[in-house]
Amino acid sequence: MYLTRRVCVFGLSALSLSACMGGGVGMSTRPAAQMRPQPNPAFDAWKTRFRSRAVAAGIRPEVLDPALRGAGFLPDVVARDRRQAEFTRTFEDYITAIAVTDERLAAGRAAMARHAGTLRAIEARYGVDAATVTAIWGLESRYGAERGDVPVISALATLAFDGRRGAFFESQLLAALRIVQRGDTTAANMRGSWAGAMGHTQFIPTTYQDYAVDFTGNGRRDIWADDPSDALASAANYLARMGWQQGQAWGLEVRLPEGFNTGLAGRGTTRSASQWAAMGVARMGGGALADHGPASVILPDGPRGPAFVVYRNFSVILRYNNSEFYAIGVGHLADRLRGGGPIRGNFQPDRHGLRLADRAEMQRLLTRAGFDTQGVDGVIGPNSQTAIEAYQRARGLQVTGQPSTALLEQLRRGA
Numbered sequence: 001m002y003l004t005r006r007v008c009v010f011g012l013s014a015l016s017l018s019a020c021m022g023g024g025v026g027m028s029t030r031p032a033a034q035m036r037p038q039p040n041p042a043f044d045a046w047k048t049r050f051r052s053r054a055v056a057a058g059i060r061p062e063v064l065d066p067a068l069r070g071a072g073f074l075p076d077v078v079a080r081d082r083r084q085a086e087f088t089r090t091f092e093d094y095i096t097a098i099a100v101t102d103e104r105l106a107a108g109r110a111a112m113a114r115h116a117g118t119l120r121a122i123e124a125r126y127g128v129d130a131a132t133v134t135a136i137w138g139l140e141s142r143y144g145a146e147r148g149d150v151p152v153i154s155a156l157a158t159l160a161f162d163g164r165r166g167a168f169f170e171s172q173l174l175a176a177l178r179i180v181q182r183g184d185t186t187a188a189n190m191r192g193s194w195a196g197a198m199g200h201t202q203f204i205p206t207t208y209q210d211y212a213v214d215f216t217g218n219g220r221r222d223i224w225a226d227d228p229s230d231a232l233a234s235a236a237n238y239l240a241r242m243g244w245q246q247g248q249a250w251g252l253e254v255r256l257p258e259g260f261n262t263g264l265a266g267r268g269t270t271r272s273a274s275q276w277a278a279m280g281v282a283r284m285g286g287g288a289l290a291d292h293g294p295a296s297v298i299l300p301d302g303p304r305g306p307a308f309v310v311y312r313n314f315s316v317i318l319r320y321n322n323s324e325f326y327a328i329g330v331g332h333l334a335d336r337l338r339g340g341g342p343i344r345g346n347f348q349p350d351r352h353g354l355r356l357a358d359r360a361e362m363q364r365l366l367t368r369a370g371f372d373t374q375g376v377d378g379v380i381g382p383n384s385q386t387a388i389e390a391y392q393r394a395r396g397l398q399v400t401g402q403p404s405t406a407l408l409e410q411l412r413r414g415a
């Protein structure tokens with residue numbers, strides 16, 4: 001969940017700082033790194049100092065001491081925190097290969113049907129519709145399938161000790177201990193992403209403290225349970241408190257008029273729907289531009305890519321994760337879950353001039369030629385770069401490890 005911008009350019013799992021490299025939604029989900037604790041005397045000394053700060057902050061020793069005893073130093077968490085995004089994803093990649101894949105859509109329809117009664121009750125109480133709540137759930141944890149299995153107290157203690165964002169993670173650790181102290185769950189049961197985002201909707205501890213709800217009425221706000229009711233209601237409560245407008249759209253795909261002044265694009269410029277319509281901004285597929293208050297035109301894939309008019313609810317989704325890709329992903333997944341169609345604007349190629357399908361084809365051809373890319377997903381990561389380098393070397397080409405249209409052409413010729 002939100003709070004800290006991730007280093008990667010395509011956002012995902014909001015609250016989770018995890019997004020980029022596994023955890024939450026996203027990149028091909030490699031098996032999680034071995035989250036094994038390692039002896040570390042400096043970490044133990046830090047725990048002793050932290051203990052007095054925690055006691056001063058009101059954590060009772062009978063809660064604190066066992067939790068700290070069980071907290072280990074997790075080097076892999078530090079490695080994840082330091083890792084920069086190794087490659088960027090285009091808007092097309094994000095929407096079609098990550099956020100709204102056929103698989104995520106099918107699983108979403110099934111999840112929405114399975115939990116229809118709960119989702120109806122949540123909408124009745126919080127005013128956030130089933131498709132939107134389900135879309136958040138789908139992006140945050142693949143409908144509960146990827147809630148994260150890292151011990152959160154250990155992860156947060158490691159990050160607080162490591163110090164790169166020490167104050168932030170120490171405040172998260174204190175919030176996590178307060179959750180245990182309140183009895184919502186135990187320290188051992190508190191599992192999540194490497195950055196401390198927990199449960200079906202990946203709440204970080206401070207967000208949990210302020211917005212989690214006990215929807216089942218059993219006295220515990222249990223976002224970790226297999227039963228997603230509390231977690232989904234908590235996400236709806238969060239959106240409601242951020243100003244969700246019931247019955248209003250997040251946004252709509254639009255067609256821009258010839259010669260549209262792209263200087264007017266961006267969330268900094270708002271007009272009413274009728275003002276945009278008067279300027280020639282038309283709903284993709286026809287029909288009126290709905291009037292849901294102040295609206296902006298956004299161009300997430302540049303001036304030639306798909307265009308959207310976005311409303312107040314778009315800003316509310318951004319409070320979950322401050323990434324336009326993410327918010328469009330949630331909104332579009334929700335639209336598709338309601339039966340809407342795919343985005344119709346023209347996705348733009350990447351900086352190498354390649355679309356997602358081109359990159360996948362390149363991987364297929366490289367692998368067939370004996371340069372195994374370890375999978376065909378359209379993502380040119382380290383494995384694909386290594387394969388490209390080997391191919392270039394074998395063919396006497398300049399070795400760049402980079403994809404290009406020329407390389408794709410050559411592969412297509414079977415050279």
Ligand SMILES: [Ca+2]
Nearest residue numbers: 214216220222
């Ligand atoms: Ca409960």
